[in-house]
Amino acid sequence: MLTLPNILTLSRIVTVPLLAALLWWPGWATGYLLGFVVYSLMGVTDYFDGYLARAQGAVSRLGIFLDPIADKIMVAAVILILCAAGNDRFPPLIAEVHVIAAMIILLREITVSGLREFLAGLQVSMPVSQLAKWKTTLQIVALGTLILAGGFREQVWMHDLGLATLWASAILTLVTGWDYLRVGLKHMD
Template sequence: MFEKYTTKENFPNFLTVIRIIMIPIFLLILSVSDSLWAHVIAGIIFAVASFTDYLDGYLARKWGVVTNFGKFADPLADKMLVMSAFIMLVELGFVPGWVASLIICRELAVTGLRLLLVEQGGEVLAAAMPGKIKTFTQMFAIIFLLFHWSLLGQIFLYVALFFTLYSGYDYFKGASFLFKDTFK
């Protein structure tokens, strides 16, 4: 049944689809129980989903099987996973709403900027080191907070917030040519 999806050519996309499927499971677990065990299970699911984010991109590049579906679905799955987690962490009282709002707004703004770059025929800017640090710290903040490792989670959360905002600024600075005629 899964043979056609698990071929070398399709396996990275299969991992992306699995990550998308994990999102409602993650949300359901956090919605049905407010127990430590539900949080830990949700944290494990989030960690596995986050690992698939790394793995699908690594394998697609290594095997030379980058597809249009992957270019579209991989970043979408990442944003859906992280945004869902931050919204749930606000609901659980683990993350201030203003922090989650800034992180989500940056993610939406950069996604919009990427679409604009593609529309203008430009090349999408590759993620620089601040963006990679942003992703790493966001994911670990979420995992640590769900595991109730509050101090470590809060440290990673505010480091993630800094790198989220800085990498967003860096991304817009790199694409500032798109807006040169905006405020004449």
């Protein structure tokens, strides 16, 4: 059960507290730069755990269960830290109206997870769509860009790019969330 792909997935989950600790202090540029490295490595393991599982024929129920959880834990932790970490000198990297984009992402993840759980009880699977994969990619790029912007606070364009990408991912999040909800509603009384 503890195959290399599952170990990679578990490594993402246990690394989340380290990532959160590195991003905790908004004025610590080195922490954000180290956080970006950790975040990027987590993204690489996300790619390789799925690739290796398919290539080795080692797709497991544990991996199918843990992979989306690992993604959601990582995304949720980063969004919460980027919305909360701030002080008088350094405001949060996701603030004001941009918190709405972060909220859309988090609420969709909770809703789709609940929907998947409900449908699993009915033995109805809901495969991940290609658009949802693009949504995830945009989220990962947006959050990575915002983390990197925390290391280079003087580079305002980097922060603006991160926020623009966050909004693009929030729009895709709404579209894919609606698609999943539409499918799920067909199976409800």
